[in-house]
Amino acid sequence: MRRSKVEARSERADLRGDTIAAVATAPGIGALAVVRVSGPQAFPIARRAVRAHGAGDGGQGSETTWPPVARRATSVTLIDAEGAPLDSALVTVFPGPYSATGEDVVEFSVHGGAYIATTLLTTLVRAGARPALPGEFTERAVRNGKLDLLQAEGIADLIEARSAATHRAALRQLGGALSRQLETLRSALLDLEALLAYDIDFPMEDDGPIDRSRILASATQLETTIAQLIGTFPQAALGRDGAMVVLAGPPNAGKSSLLNALVGEARAIVSEIPGTTRDAIEVLVDAQPWPIRYVDTAGLRVSEEPLERLGIEVSHRRLAEAHLVLACAEDEASLGRTVAELATRTTAPIVAVWTKRDQDDGPIDAPGVVRVSAQTGVGLDALQTVIRAALAMVTPEPTESLPTVTRARHVASLAVARGEIGAFREAWEAAALPAPVAATHLRAAVHALDELLGGIDVEEILTRVFRTFCVGK
Numbered sequence: 001m002r003r004s005k006v007e008a009r010s011e012r013a014d015l016r017g018d019t020i021a022a023v024a025t026a027p028g029i030g031a032l033a034v035v036r037v038s039g040p041q042a043f044p045i046a047r048r049a050v051r052a053h054g055a056g057d058g059g060q061g062s063e064t065t066w067p068p069v070a071r072r073a074t075s076v077t078l079i080d081a082e083g084a085p086l087d088s089a090l091v092t093v094f095p096g097p098y099s100a101t102g103e104d105v106v107e108f109s110v111h112g113g114a115y116i117a118t119t120l121l122t123t124l125v126r127a128g129a130r131p132a133l134p135g136e137f138t139e140r141a142v143r144n145g146k147l148d149l150l151q152a153e154g155i156a157d158l159i160e161a162r163s164a165a166t167h168r169a170a171l172r173q174l175g176g177a178l179s180r181q182l183e184t185l186r187s188a189l190l191d192l193e194a195l196l197a198y199d200i201d202f203p204m205e206d207d208g209p210i211d212r213s214r215i216l217a218s219a220t221q222l223e224t225t226i227a228q229l230i231g232t233f234p235q236a237a238l239g240r241d242g243a244m245v246v247l248a249g250p251p252n253a254g255k256s257s258l259l260n261a262l263v264g265e266a267r268a269i270v271s272e273i274p275g276t277t278r279d280a281i282e283v284l285v286d287a288q289p290w291p292i293r294y295v296d297t298a299g300l301r302v303s304e305e306p307l308e309r310l311g312i313e314v315s316h317r318r319l320a321e322a323h324l325v326l327a328c329a330e331d332e333a334s335l336g337r338t339v340a341e342l343a344t345r346t347t348a349p350i351v352a353v354w355t356k357r358d359q360d361d362g363p364i365d366a367p368g369v370v371r372v373s374a375q376t377g378v379g380l381d382a383l384q385t386v387i388r389a390a391l392a393m394v395t396p397e398p399t400e401s402l403p404t405v406t407r408a409r410h411v412a413s414l415a416v417a418r419g420e421i422g423a424f425r426e427a428w429e430a431a432a433l434p435a436p437v438a439a440t441h442l443r444a445a446v447h448a449l450d451e452l453l454g455g456i457d458v459e460e461i462l463t464r465v466f467r468t469f470c471v472g473k
Contacts, residue, residue: 102144149454165239242293254355
């Protein structure tokens, strides 16, 4: 049985018995700001920022006892380091270990704005707290066994989510879906190790030698499941970055106007002057099942102007990365040339879009062409339907049976585990190694999963994960 997080990390944990404090809300003016304190001295330090009962205002708005009732918001009057009134606020205390970090925690809800929260933090630091490092509150939760490392990363993903797909994946990870899947894999690996150990230590028992095909089947299933998990990583990228839909065509073909119409706001400069778009303009629009990243590119033409040539080179790179390309042109002849040229620069499906329909309301006599007007909105619904259908053909359906692997760190550790299991499977199938030697591959696979879950003492991993967090989280 693995040791708890506290037991496993107590010798090297960098907690130093200190108490930390930070503003937990984003800077700027708002209705409320939250200041958080965590550590063994959280209660007495926080007390220094609260006016004593009956001091100056007859005790109105102040607590009668300290600490106040746990997990109940209590009205208090705050003071600064000099004892001057600072704010009327709410304070909530969470005694450890039943708190987010596993330590004594105090949270102040004060009126928003920079001055009050910053002054309160200064008061707490002068009273003995230390300013928290980025992610240190969540790191303490991991060290104290309140979260595992994957769940902590789920918190960061939840905060940074820009789409419904990313939000769903982050909620599942925070809820422990990926952790449970990895624990199941780890348990199966340990069972396989135990089976080998039984065969090694007790080969002449009544059950007889372990069937080699049984061990081989178990290893193959583990390898397959890990490969399936790794295969969800591109879905995480789709949820985060969106399916790329590139608008391409000659200058002044209406690409920027079409982009603005598709996203519902003026994000690209629209001009009658050819070559206005010098760089790729990208807009992420939330959609189901994946967000869509529309990319407006520089007009495709031969140009001697240095800046425009750089923009065209960027266009070529975006075309090579695209999931779908909208070939935009304002007449039938130009549209045919555009589709032919784009076909040489991308392997993505191409949708032919006849732009500026407001200039020509004649009948549509070009099969497979979508005619639109960014000015009047004619044809936009039909184009969006075509875009969704085309993306459904080239992007995977969200996987519900397996949690999503969201970070390169996850992929790297899973790849190590899969490689070790594969090495064991090959050695076992060929009977190339004695069982005790082959079993070392299984032990290495378990180690890789432990590293992924944060269950082993690897300070570098924690440092790399939590340095991306914001201060106060």
